[in-house]
Structures are given as C-alpha cells and as structure tokens.
Amino acid sequence: MNCRALFASIGIYFFAASAAFVFGVYDEVDVQTVVDSPASYIIKGESTKSVGEVVRLAGGEVTHELGIINAVAAQLSDQQRAALALHSTIRIYADATLKTAGGPKPDAEHVRLIGADQLHAQGIHGDGVTVAVLDTGMWYSHNHIKRDLFENNKIIVEFDAGNGKEGHAKDGHGHGTHLTSIIASSQISDNGNVHGIAPNVNLVNIRAFGKEGEGSYADVIRGLDWLVANKNKYDIRVVNLSFSAKPQSHYWDDPINQAVMAVWQAGIVVVASAGNGGPDPMTVGVPGNVPYVITVGATTDSYTPNDPSDDRLASFSAAGPTHEGFVKPEVVAPGGHMLGIMDDGNHNIAKQHPEWVQENDRLYVMSGTSQSAAVVTGAVALLLQAKPWLTPDQVKCQLMSSARPAVDANGQLAYSVFQQGAGMINALAAVQSDNYDCANRGMDINLDMSGQLHYGGRANVDENGDYYIMDLDGYLWTDGYLWTNGYLWTNGYLWTDGYLWSDAHMWTDGSVNADGYLWTNGYLWTNGYLWSNGYLWTNGYLWTNSLTETAGVNAWVDQE
Template sequence: MSKPKLNKRSLLASSLGLALFATGAALYLPGQPELKSFIVQGGDLAAAKAAVRSVGGEITHQLGIINSVGARISLAQAEALKDFEGLRVYADHSAKSSAIEYYDYDVNDGTIPDAHYIQQIGADVLHQEGIDGRGVTVAVLDTGFWRYSPVFDYNLNGQYRIKGTYDSTVPDGWYNEITYETNGHGTHVSGIIASNVRSSYSGDAHGVAPNVDLVEVKAFDANGQGSYTDIIKGLDWIVSHKDQYDIDVLNLSFSAPPHSHYWDDPVNQAVMAAWKAGIVVVASAGNTGPDPMTIGVPGNTPYVITVGATTDNSTLNDPSDDRLTTFSSAGPTHEGFVKPDLVAPGGHIMATTPHWYNLATDHQDARFAAEHNLFVMSGTSQSAAVVSGIVALIKQVDPNLKPDDVKCRLMSSSKPAVGSDGKLAYSVFQQGAGLVDAYKAVHSSAKGCANRGLDVKKDLDGTQHFGGPANQNEDGDYYVMGLDGYLWSDGYLWSDGYLWSDGYLWSDGYLWSDGYLWSDGYLWSDGYLWSDGSTETAAINQWVGQE
C-alpha cells in the first residue's frame, strides 16, 4: 500500500487577513453571473463586510468568531477580492456526521437492554459514586435533537435541563420544534452523552453523564449535510453564549476533508476560539480509515480531543477480542500531529432515536424496542459522544480544570492495545494514547501533560503556527520523533483482540520551521481560493457498517 506523503514547510507568520470559502450555487438567471457561497475573512468583521459590499456581494452570515462573513458572490467578484490588501478568500465547504451502518438487535420483548459502553468505560461505577454530570453543561452541534422528549428534557432527578437551543441553518436562529430534528444523528449522539433511560436489567442509565444540562445547536440538515458558514455560525453562537449558559463541553461529531493547514481552516479557527474561551472541545476522528492521514476537520486541530472508535466484537462480556474498528480514521495529520488522541467505544452503540427519523426509516433493521425508540449506530460520532460524556464527569469533580488538563487526564489514563509480547498492537496513529477509561480519568490528578509547546492564542492571531512530533522515514513509514520502535507499516490486523495496558504520552509540539521537509506532497500556499466554487459540504460522519 502506498503511503500519503507528509510535508512540513516554513511559514512566515502574518497578521490575520481575509479569506474566501465557497459552497453551492445560488439562484442563477440566464445572462447573469452564477453566484456561489464563500467565506470572506478580514482583520476584523467590519473590514470583511466592507470588502464584500464594495464588489456588490450579498452578505449571508456574520461570523465574528473568525472575523469573517458568509457571502454570495460570483467567481469574478471573488477574484476581485483577492486583490484587496489583507483579504483572504475560501470556498464554503461542508461536513458530514460520523455515523456508520446499522446492527440487527432483535429485542422486542418490552425490556430495555443495557448500554454496554457504560460498563465498558467504568461510568456505571462513577454513577454509583454520585458522579453523573450534574452541574455541567454540554453543547452539541449537530442535526438537532428530539425536543419535548422526557429522555432529553429532564435529567434523572426529573429536573428540566435544556438551557438553550439555536438553529444556525435559518437566518434568525429561531428554534422550530417541528422541523428542528428529522435526521436522528444529533439525537443519537445526545442520547449517548445524556440519556436518562435506564436498563431493565442493571438499572444503569444509558447516558454517560445522565444528569448534565444540554445546549443543542442545529447546523446540519435532514441529510446530515452542513455548510461551513452554518457550522461557524453555530460555533460563534456557542462561544458568545458560553457564560450565559455555563457551557463547559462541546461535542463535534462531524468531519470534512482538510483543504489547508489546520490554522487556515475557518472551522478550525472557530474551534480553536472555543478552546481558547475555556470550552473543552471533543471531535470525531472521522470514518474514512484505516489508511494513514485520514483525520478530518475539525479533528485535525491539534488542541482538541480527537476520538477514534473501538468495538467489542459483539461479545459484551469478553474484552479479549476488543479491537479497533476498520473505519476509524488514522493520523498523523498533515502537520505531523499524532491523532486520534485516544479511542472509545464506537461499534454498534445503542441510544435513543425515534423510529420516524430519517436514519431509522432508512435502516429499519437497526431499530428495536419500538416503544422505547432505541437505535444502533457505529462510528466515531458515537465514540466522540462517549468521551464528551466522560469530560462532563471530569468537570463535575473539578469544575475549574482547564481544557488542556482535561485532555491530559484523559490521555494519561487511557490504555493502549498491546500484543502478548507487550508491544503496541496498533500504531499511535491509529489508537493514540489508547482506550479511554472514565473511572481512571475522573480520579486522575494529572496536569500539564497535553498540548505542551503549543499556544492557541498565537495560533489564532497568526504570529506562530505549530507542527507535531510525527515524521516519515525514507521507506515511507511514519514514526514519532523521540519514540523508538513505533513504525507504522502496511499491515492492518483486524481479526484479533488485544490487551489494553497502561499508557504513555509522546513528545511536545514544536514551532513550524524549516527543519522538517518531509516530501513534495500537500503543498498549500498562503494565498489561494479553496475551490472554483463547486459544492463541497461538511457533514455528519459517513454511515458505516456495524462492527
């Protein structure tokens, strides 16, 4: 198997300019230039607005979080904006949710099964200790959620817990309870994080953090597709309302292909702004693995907690055959960062999704216990939701913990898969620090071990950007500088299970410099149009087969 090339090059830091991003076509009339959607970024929001208006463009979104506007303009107008000093122009791409195929659960006897991931990560023991997410607020940016459902509207104690809702796909952001959620992905993800449904057998709640408060933001349509402008608009609203709603955690279960360095991507810029504001951001790795360098946006952002997926092979009580899923995206990123940061259960995950939602009608074999609206999905969307729930448990115990230290506790307590010889069963670029352990992470006291050598403020203001410790040798194998013996070769072994042992952390990030020229692949210049205006959207992660 040929390996993608990594490229590290020098970059002169410059002040934030103006950028354009283009998605689909607007209304086209014969004899008139076709209009397309772009993102225009300037030194400030006023400059971006003035530039678009000066060429006769229409402003569709105000994206103050990244000093940008969404605009409908022609390609000629986009070219004209490139001549403005300090302006940058990008195509308004789109993203997908990270969901996979269904799994046939034949349970129709009126009972509610256990959600096996709760026991697998140790959350059931934490719940018994009173650590259940109370006092913590999780924001979910997705397709919406099942509004006016007792599963979400109330916590385990019967207290109302929906702090806020917002729809970034409509001009005024007004939440419409009738059309707010029709896909089901956002509901499924929210259920993994927060469901108050209890098993008929163990009595354990289905939600990792069943007493959290929720803020739900819709940025994706009924098909799980969303534009960059709508995603950034939703992120802007979340950061702007962080203090009003006490938002602690943000779950991002979607993915888009990288089109630039992480710091030049407008969604990543908004995500970094959320991290800088003190929100712990959890992102899915994506479902385009197992090949290397398949981590999507925003999971390729070095600061955030990027999560890959594992499966128990449908043997709930036998951890010996647990393994990485074949679809879980792998690193390193194009800038050399080790991703995912860790892995979590993401195979055949059961959670609430009404059977009239699109995913449930399209995949009826994944529906079961009809009276309880349970549904099974696989994907890194689900594994990210598991980790978002764990973050809520950590924040309940230590509410003043900074995002970097939450990430430190998660990674330092994770367990990498090892073979019988004690060597890693999977590369660090596939499993990161290893399988998450909620109990150990919550009771950890670790600090200062994540995102060392990085500076999100300098990244955002453009004065410094960073590369990771990954490299590629002359044979094309990937390795982590400072760690001996961890080459990633062509072999993918998916059939066997592995032990998950104590973890380790790798070396620090370093400044992006001339010292690491890896290849001539993936050369992204500083001033560019992301596309010629063709439609390319972000979306909830693609549907994959159950594992």
C-alpha cells in the same frame, strides 16, 4: 379520610424523589412524547375513587373513570405528572403511546466499558455541567433526552444556526439525537443501569445540519460563534463536534478550524470525531485535525461486551498523523453497534436503515467515530463535575494520561499511536488522575490564532513511506494490522518519555517545517494557497463571504 389527608398520606411531593423509582414507573411504558401543554395519561392506583381524588388534588383533569383496572384517564402537565409519579402505588401510562408488554430494555454497554458506571455509583452523573451538541438537532420531546434522573428539564436552550434564531431545533436526520442520548440519556435498563454517560448534564442544542446530515461551513461557524457568545450565560463547558470535512489547507487556515480554536481559547472543551474514513493514515478530517482539541477514534467489543479479549479498533476509524505531523486521534472509545435513541418514524437514518431499529423504546443501533466522540463528551462532563476547575488542556491531559492502549500478547502496542492515540478512555481513572500538564505542550493558542506562530507535530515519514515520531523509538506505523483480532487494553503500558509525542514544533516559512516535515505523495501544501487573501485553494475551493463549502455528519458505516 379527606382528600388532603389522602394526598399527604400517599407521599406525593414536588420537591424530592428517588431517581430509581421515577424511572421504574416509566419502565412500564414507552413515553415517546412529553410536551409542556397537558397530555393524556392513564393513572392506576388502589381504586378508581382514590386515584381520581389524588389526580384532582394535584391539579389534573380527570377525563375517564376506568373502574375495570382501578384507574382514571386524565390530562396532566409535566409538573403534575412528575408529582404523581413519586407515589409507590401509582402507575402512570402515556395514553397515546402505550405499548403492550413493554418489552426488554437492554444495557448500553459503553457506560460500563469506560468505567462510567463506577462514577455513577459515587453519585457523579454530570450534575451542574452544561454540554453543547452541534449537530442535526435533538428529539427534544423524548423524555429520556429532555429530563434527567430527577425529572428536571435539562435542555436549557436551543439554537438553529440555519436561521440564526433561538427556539426549538428539531432533528429530522437522527444523528444528533443518537449522539445526545449516548451522552445524556436518563433511560434505565432492566438491570437498573443508566444508558447515558452523563444523564444529569444540562444540554444546549445547536442545529447546524439538515435532514440529510449536510451543513455548510457558514452554518457551522455561526453555531460556534453563538456558542462562544453564550458560553458564560449558560456556563457551557464542553461541546461535541461529530462531523467532518476533508482538509483543504493547514489546520490554522481552515475557517471552521479557526472557529473551533476560538471555542477552545474561550475555555470550552472541544471533543471531535476522527471521522469514518479509516483505516488508512492521514484520514482525520476537519475539525478533528485541530491539534488542540480532543479527537476520538472508535473501538468495538465485537458483540461480546463481557469478553474483552476480542475488543479491537474499528476498521472505519480514521487515523493520523495530520498533515502538520500531529498524532491523531488522542484517544479511542466505544463506537461499534452503539445503542441510542432514534425516532424511526421521523428520522431519516432510521428510515434508510430500518433493520437497526430496536423493538422497544425507540432505540437504534449505529456505529461510527461520532458515537465514540459522544462517549468521550459524556466522560468529560463527569470529569468536570468532579473537578470543575479544570481547563480544556488539563481535561485533555487527564483523559490521555489515564487511557489504556491496546497491546498484544507480548505487551507491545497492538496499534500505532496514529491509530489509537493514548488508547481507550477510562472515566474513573481520569477522575483519579493527578496529571495536568501533558497536553498541548509547546503551543500557544493565542499566538496561533493571531498568525504569529503555527505548529507542527513530531510525526514524519521515512523512505519506505512509514510514519514515525521523531526523537522517539518504537512509535511507528507499520502494515499488517488484522482488524478481526482482539487485543488487551491495558493500564500497564509505559510510554517512553511520557507524552512527548504530543509536543509541538514551531512551523516556519509558512509551509515547510525547518526540521523536515516533507510529506510524500503530494502531502506538501505548496504555492497557490493564498493564506490571507480570500482563502483560495488550488483544488478550486474559493472561500468567499458566503462560506458555502459543505461539511457533513460522519457517514453511515457498517456495524462492527
């Protein structure tokens, strides 16, 4: 048989593939580095001669004949390697990074816990949706981040907000890589399940934070500015913001929040982490305190993913209300001991906490509302693939209306709405939802951004210091939450008067709402805040043209 006949007979095609098989091949090895230039691989087939002919016909350069294992070593480009990987009798191993025995590849349980696996079964993997991650960067050469289930390159552009230039934005910290893998990893577990919520999305990497997880307001804002300017060019639909800073003003006067509102106004869904400062009330940070965006708290399955009876809110999850009286977070999602990708040799988090490095495939366990936000970002991508016409407000409504609040044995809320919002997200139920107008009612973002009107939520505080929602019975912050107890996350809870607690009142007099939003213990923004002349704060925060105030990716918390 001649080479061309052999090439045709073994079925190596450049244009079609079985996703399951492609990643079955890579389950043999840990492919840690995939670059555009040729790299060294070991290709094993039925015989050294036949596999060598196929490699040469594909354009590869054979460097070694390894007759003892019926293989050759060769230099292959990404395209050549992908083509060879389609044949069922060929195995490909990364020459420089081969690990003995391969080792187990566990499931990423968060995919199943939010119902994303059921959408995967329907062919919904985030195809055609572009997701931006503004964080510490991405490990862009890792195969499961770089490529989707069909081996297509999914990182379409990178921007370094530090220098204001497009180009590789490498992650020296690890936080951004971990989040990106939760959103979009194409790795397959031993059970055949995908690790990422939306493995086929297009990715936009915006690096605004450094090796220590710190970033200036100026860098974050420049990243958000670039995001809006390039929205249409890359068809960006959703951005993940898993960082926080302590609020120093009303939401509408914080510079980052102003930029975040511009992102929402431009038609990009913003998913923000609540922060890891919980469980006390009024601990949600910037930009999670922006009323328009989807702010996410964290849950944990208590290390028993198959037993929902002990699922609970994570004790570190920040809680509302905001200083303006809005219920935050809107929803919660898995955020305890989350499995994601990390480079233990190059990422600072893994160096500082090596005990959580997993044995194989550069996997790492980390907890936080950052990870919860990544889960929701992936769910939004699935929702937008299924319903690409949705606006950001409609996406928020569908997530909230389909969420499952935690209830106790008597069917009452196990946590207040200031802790769990509408409850645990359910990606499948969100896709099936027919609710479209339950979020951000009573607010006009255009008037808000122009300074003509600002808004306050329905939350208030009583004489005992307990927070409650005005005009509604039963939604009260109380003491005595036992964080070790588990609760049922149910679909059957009936919210009184729908989602009226998400409605807004107009904010008057610039500081105090006419209906009495007077927060106790100093939570009233008073004189000395010059809202229009240089952003001068009484605590000594002077916003100058340099905007050097720092924000940071959410801090390390103990695993839950």
